[in-house]
Amino acid sequence: PALEIGCRMGWSACHLALAGVELDVIDPMLGRWMFYNSVQQSLSAAGVREQVNLLPGYSPHAVATVAQERQQPWSLLFIDGDHETVGPLLDAIACEPLAATDALVVFHDLASPHVAEGLEYFRRKGWQTQIYQTMQIMGIAWRGNVQPIAHQPDPRITWALSAHLQQFTVCGIDLSPTAPSDDWILVGDQRLQRIRHYLAEPNYARALHLVVAAKEAGELSPELDELRQQILTASDHGEVLPDRLPLPMAPAFEPGELYPLRSHNLIAFPDWHQSEAVLYDDLVYLLRTVLVLPKGDRTTLLIYSGDMDVEEADLALSSVALEVLAELGLDPDLTPEISLVTPLGAEEWVALRPHLHSRISLVHEDGDALAIAQANNLPILSTE
Numbered sequence: 001p002a003l004e005i006g007c008r009m010g011w012s013a014c015h016l017a018l019a020g021v022e023l024d025v026i027d028p029m030l031g032r033w034m035f036y037n038s039v040q041q042s043l044s045a046a047g048v049r050e051q052v053n054l055l056p057g058y059s060p061h062a063v064a065t066v067a068q069e070r071q072q073p074w075s076l077l078f079i080d081g082d083h084e085t086v087g088p089l090l091d092a093i094a095c096e097p098l099a100a101t102d103a104l105v106v107f108h109d110l111a112s113p114h115v116a117e118g119l120e121y122f123r124r125k126g127w128q129t130q131i132y133q134t135m136q137i138m139g140i141a142w143r144g145n146v147q148p149i150a151h152q153p154d155p156r157i158t159w160a161l162s163a164h165l166q167q168f169t170v171c172g173i174d175l176s177p178t179a180p181s182d183d184w185i186l187v188g189d190q191r192l193q194r195i196r197h198y199l200a201e202p203n204y205a206r207a208l209h210l211v212v213a214a215k216e217a218g219e220l221s222p223e224l225d226e227l228r229q230q231i232l233t234a235s236d237h238g239e240v241l242p243d244r245l246p247l248p249m250a251p252a253f254e255p256g257e258l259y260p261l262r263s264h265n266l267i268a269f270p271d272w273h274q275s276e277a278v279l280y281d282d283l284v285y286l287l288r289t290v291l292v293l294p295k296g297d298r299t300t301l302l303i304y305s306g307d308m309d310v311e312e313a314d315l316a317l318s319s320v321a322l323e324v325l326a327e328l329g330l331d332p333d334l335t336p337e338i339s340l341v342t343p344l345g346a347e348e349w350v351a352l353r354p355h356l357h358s359r360i361s362l363v364h365e366d367g368d369a370l371a372i373a374q375a376n377n378l379p380i381l382s383t384e
Helices: 011-018 033-044 061-070 087-098 112-125 188-200 204-216 223-234 274-291 310-328 346-355 368-371
Strands: 002-004 023-026 052-055 075-079 099-108 127-134 138-143 264-268 297-306 337-341
Touching: 002 011, 002 061, 002 087, 011 033, 011 075, 011 223, 023 061, 033 052, 052 061, 061 087, 061 099, 061 368, 075 112, 087 112, 099 112, 112 127, 112 138, 112 204, 188 204, 188 223, 204 223, 274 297, 274 310, 297 368, 310 337
Parallel strands: 002 023, 002 075, 023 052, 075 099, 264 297, 297 337
Antiparallel strands: 099 138, 127 138
16 A cells, blocks of 8 residues: 655546555645546546545644554655645654555655655654655655665756755765764754754754654653744644544535536537547537527536546537537527536536436437436437
């Protein structure tokens, strides 16, 4: 199993799942239906939806919750979530004890010193670490029976290594890393003084890292606790790392928020895999049927796009619609609203069906989609 923190629109999740891993994905944006649906569609188009568990929530809170549910350590962890202040360090602290004995951790965007602090945490905990000199800089940490992929930086680019990365080795470049910071050899009052220095600077990530190192070394004091809370509050992470937080459910599907539904809603399921000529004829018939309906300004036509690229489907549909509007001499403001419907799950179809009043039957239809949507039970629109 693998874990991804931060998936944005799902590009990296698709690639990770295509590599064959069983993937848990944590991202707060998955709590918004538009993002959740977009990521879900990308995974479905890549044929990996069943391998990926999409979990709306914030790390590091959600990491412990998901791990408790899974009851199995992750052997691959991709950390690409909160890049600000102490965020990457908190993700590292949450993930490190939940990694398998043989594990690889990948960080994205080490151009940020805050992200580099997360990789430094693994280095300090005894993991092997390495930098990949790419545009935004990748970093890896590994332990056990793991062989990292070799990477050769683009030889056409003169790479410069930022000061906050010079303690790491760089794959494919013969550079000797600098000695680790003396931060990690400080104890007692000297460590407290350094923490206060970083807090004032401010370098919240390193200040918090030193607090964590002190606690790991058994240095427990009210002053350390107070400094910890000051750092978290100053970095806008004042309510982090509770023992357990419930993981939010996937967002509820609200058809009215996703589609321009009106008082009369129709749907059609063209087969987009027909030849261009046949598809054109079907779309012309479909739009001629709908655009002349009375009270068109109260009607919406939903057209299922299947696995067709949405932009290509929209372009084809817009072209035919403009042609039919011109042919019939219709006022676009008085015609039905037209919207594409991308692939939905069974539960989403259950939510959408009560809003549908009838279906427009076509000569060439997507039979599989009709079955999944259970749209065969909808009344057929009469054009008589």
